[in-house]
Amino acid sequence: MRLKSRWYLPIALFTDVTGTALPVALLFRAESQPYALWSAAVAALAWLSIQTFRHRYAERLMGESRGALPVLHDWLILLGVLAVCRAAADLRHGPLLCLAALLPSLLLTLVCRKATYRHLASARRKAQVVTRVLVIGEPSAADDVAEHLAGRTDHPYIVVGIVALGAGEITSGSRLAGRMTFGSPVASSEDTRPLLATAQELQADVVMVAPGASMSGERLRRLSWALHDAGVELALAPGLVEISVKRLQATSAAGMALLRIVPPVRRGVQPVLKSVMDRAGAALGLVVLSPLFVLIALAVRLNSAGPVFYRQERIGQAGTPFVMWKFRTMHRDADARKAELAAVNEVEGPMFKMRRDPRVTGAGRVLRRASLDELPQLINVVRGDMSLVGPRPPLPEEVALYNEVEARRLAVRPGMTGLWQISGRSDLSWDETIQLDLQYVDNWSFTSDVDVMARTLRAVVDGRGAY
Template identity: 70%
Template sequence: MWHARTAETTAGGRTGSRTWTVHPHPRGKTEWYLPFALTTDVAGVALPTALLLHTDHQPYATVWAAAAAAAWVSVRALRHRYAARALGESRGSLPVLHDWLILIGVLAVLRAAADLHHPPLLCLAALLPAPVLTLICRKLTWHHLVAARREAQVVTRVLVLGEPTAAGDVAEHLSGRTDHPYVVVGVVAIGEGPAPTGAPVTARLGLSAPQDVDGDAREVLAAARQLRADFVLVAPGTRMTGPRLRRLAWGLHDSGTELALAPGLVECAVKRIETVSAAGMALLRVVPPVRNGVQQALKSVMDRAGAALGLLVLSPLFLGIGAAVRLTSPGPVFYRQVRIGQDQAPFMMWKFRTMFLDADARKEELTQSNEHDGLMFKMRRDPRVTRVGRLLRRTSMDELPQLINVLCGAMSLVGPRPPLPEEVARYDDVELRRLSVRPGMTGLWQISGRSDLSWDETVELDLHYVDNWSFTSDIDVMARTFRAVVDGRGAY
């Protein structure tokens, strides 16, 4: 029994640490996941459809309700939503939206083919509860699965194979996060030397491939059976040559043991990776980040239109907040500050004033009280913040004037946070990459803990956004921002 280090998760599965135990016989996923998902999907379509069609006195209401439910389940089954590996693994909204749009298309074709005359708006209203209930189901199973994995249950036991340093790095990377099902139970090292991980080194292979075709596989299989590993993960390294890996795969697959390869890529979204073949070699093509094209045009349209609409709709709220700021402390309603935007271009960022007028002058004397481990200055109980300012920060309403920056094109609705010039002056080459896109009012940092994140975690989240951005990911972040704002965690 091995004690592994893991993390108390934020929304991104990243913070804190504690010790947990990998049980000798971790159980599989709870059996109610599949029936719960199927029942929710069937009821979410069949009941509203039957009710509305009956209420509108449409013929064959029950038959078409059953057909719509069957179509919804079929769409989701064909897209592998009920597979054991998929159940409970995500609470994201975009896959459900994609499935629902496919369902609408399928039912529209059936309606035309059967020459039905049900009112289109009535049909659409009947289908609206389906994605909502499916999302609730996914969220409940996701929370249950996360809680189980914090207790080292419902996990996949992994045996890492590779040169000591590489295998240790892979094991440490997996044990440092809890937003995945993999638990490293041991290491098979190629050659001598310590593996920098808490996982036991259960076997060692020679530096060169053995003459016996099954030599490597025999040692690895013995270790896998001893540790009851579910599959073997091969870490990158020069000693694991193509022919040697091929022979190892033969032996493992013949015994029914799965094999996976860690290419060494980190924080690279799966959607950016393509598999190709050349001269019999399997290659991974990493698609460049999206920097222009239709998706960027859609983002610009959404930013400008969203900012304009937000300023119009929220104008009464702006007046109320402005009055509260002005009446409770001396000074202007708005606070303007130079920030650094895309490609290191400075701009003037707008916020509602949340501090007293001498806040900037007092920052130096509070430097020793900084509660953030990186280049940003953060204090949970900052004495410079006014009473109204604390409420505005808690609800993130102090940032609403940044809609002006979005409308002018200096910021986006979603993106990394805009840093101060003195922070950027201390950036290294990696941290400067955060500035290759427009900064945003919200982003992965906000839905993952905000000020509670360490500096390294903040940079990692921003780089993940910069490298893996897509228009649909912006939609997902905005949908999850509302919950983060209501929760208020890390807002100070």
């Protein structure tokens, strides 16, 4: 395993110290506040201490996350700690002045974490800074694990080989490093020697066990002893996919390790907060954006004949139909012409998409590029048909073709934006869209909605996949 770049930690420490101490010192000096240097030192020390306590400087975590919410959470803790220090020292620094002085620490830390994440992601796309993994398991289960790891590059694991337990073909394209059969139902140290030799030969950092009946608890126990004594880590792949780590809880019973999966959030405070944010945010958006609505309406009417708004039946939560509002971006006969274009559909599955759809008007292309055609859906959000964040609202003919897995995306209200929009929009395949929607349905939280909305702005500005 090649270690991460050595500059990650020094640059993070330098950014956090200077990004906190310097603004506090300069602003307090400019405002003739007492103890400017002492305040700067205390603020920088507090910021470093909070992030150290929360393991933000641990090598295994450096560069692994680009999310803003963990940094924001740390920064709010910083505000609380410094507020207590201010009260204890009986200082009279103004709250707004303190907030303005500490804001650069949040912004600079976010920029630093983003730069580190991008550098690490770029290195991993070149198969650098990776963890070499040897997968062991029954052929079909080991294949599934290898295919999942090979299908994405947002993780450090690269499969260097598979050790198959028993007969069966390996179809994932990974190297078959060996086969093993257990001669006795009773586990012994002899079972681990061939695997350990293969792991050392391939210089594997981790041996990952795929789920299966061949690996009993006692065999796993002896395997962990042998691997750990040789300096090789052991990982277990339980076969779960797209389950957020926030929903996983490690526990034990009768000396047996258990992995508890917390049910998805469906009731309680968080759904109430989501509903309040949805309707209040949508109502505010309609008021603030009303001048823009007028300009877009004029552009639509002047560019082509037909109504300003396009209303279409969509399927909402629990399969309930509703009428979705959009600015019209196509000619009036677009629905009638859809059948003749079915043969040139560029997306597999029931969804229809064309990169250069001849039914789209000139003004419509601009509106779609900037996602402005979606703004009237704020009306649907106020009515409760949709949410600000959620899966894409499907058409009735699409839902009619859903299988049991795809139908699960209807468990929550559809959204104006979602993981599909910030991950490529129309550039995504049908399977990728479904995967993202199910990931949202199963792992939703109020903070994840906030994160998606923050990342939506960049996706809209970038315009990738919007057509």
